[in-house]
Amino acid sequence: MARMSASDRRAALARAALTVVERDGVHAATTRAIVAEAGMPLGSFHYAVPSRDELLRDVVELVVAGEGDAAFAALLADAVDPADAIRRTLTAYLEHVRAAPGREQAMFELTQYALRTADLQDLPAEQYARYHALAARILTAAQAHLGIRWTVPVAELARLVVTVTDGVTLGWLADRDDAAAERTIDLAAAALAPFAEPASDPTN
Amino acid sequence: MARMSASDRRAALARAALTVVERDGVHAATTRAIVAEAGMPLGSFHYAVPSRDELLRDVVELVVAGEGDAAFAALLADAVDPADAIRRTLTAYLEHVRAAPGREQAMFELTQYALRTADLQDLPAEQYARYHALAARILTAAQAHLGIRWTVPVAELARLVVTVTDGVTLGWLADRDDAAAERTIDLAAAALAPFAEPASDPTN
DNA sequence: CCCGAAGTTGGTCAAGTGTCCCAGACACAT
DNA sequence: ATGTGTCTGGGACACTTGACCAACTTCGGG
Incomplete structure (x- = not known):
């Protein structure tokens, strides 16, 4: 050795x-x-x-630590509107999961394990705080890229985005139904898009 | 014995x-x-x-088999509009999780375990199919209770609802932040409500 | 009443586990 | 060269785990 x-x-x-x-x-x-x-x-x-x-x-x-360097934000450049941007980003994430299912499953397993282990119980909170912060950064960057403004606090929207990605991942891991996952992402994008308004919207 | x-x-x-x-x-x-x-x-x-x-x-x-008897549908009676109904239902679910965190965590752990065990790999798909069916039943019942109609297929909306409940649960299990989870639910309810329209909406 | 089938139970085994030890090998400053 | 602290790696220990067994008890039909 x-x-x-x-x-x-x-x-x-x-x-x-x-x-x-x-x-x-x-x-x-x-x-x-x-x-x-x-x-x-x-x-x-x-x-x-x-x-x-x-x-x-x-x-x-x-x-x-290693989850943060996601290149998701780069995708925003091509998007034409908020719904499209959200859909592209979530789809990219799903592709990431499909390419390495074991990796994302490992994340969940490690989180569950930490929750059951006395010495590690503080880790999941930190882990999710980082996820939320990452999502918040992407959402903030999206405002500039898309010329929009989120009508709800970015931190709250970020948590919802993480919620959706986690849920989509879990569902796909369970049944591996690509089409259904895609439809869920489409729907989620449509549901989240109304939280964006043009940056210079005179109604505010 | x-x-x-x-x-x-x-x-x-x-x-x-x-x-x-x-x-x-x-x-x-x-x-x-x-x-x-x-x-x-x-x-x-x-x-x-x-x-x-x-x-x-x-x-x-x-x-x-035993996850189906949820009494969530009963809550719909008190709701005043779709957003309120969704929020109440998700909140009731969160209460259920908070009352017995180990139970919901056990669901996740068993799903992960099944995915890792060759003989059990078909079970998670069945498990989630039941979740989706349950959500679809509740959403269908909501149409009658609230006098509304979903503008997207119930099956697709059901999967999104399960996605959100899973995500909310996972997030709350990780950081136990009641207030943040509540706000996520509020936001999700606001995001999903537009998928409902009055049952007799003349624009259709 | 008897007897075979069904059910009960403590004991035991082999495999696998986390942890630890220690004799030796190595690198580097003196 | 020599010594000292760092690193190597085979072996061992105490313990847990899933699985199994053989002796025992209870039940129900002929």
């Missing part, structure tokens, strides 16, 4: 653990499965990290 | 297993925890059911 600092090894273990969780689920993420994925001997595990739960915490934080 | 037929015992074990899953999570639903919950000796387990995975299948089916 190449020599590696304990902290580097810990990071490598977290990445390996995420790979295992995506592929086989949280319950399969044993210490042995993780070190096998990382190509390390078992002994390295507890040299690099005090306990398995602490590594899982790293994994959740890895997930939370 | 009272004498009991093997099939009755199997049903009792499935109920006990559900109780354990609600309280402690899927990973805690070991054969020993289940028989302890059911007040049975360990030996009874494999007399009544061939394997643990087969009992988990029973549990998922129990969940799928």
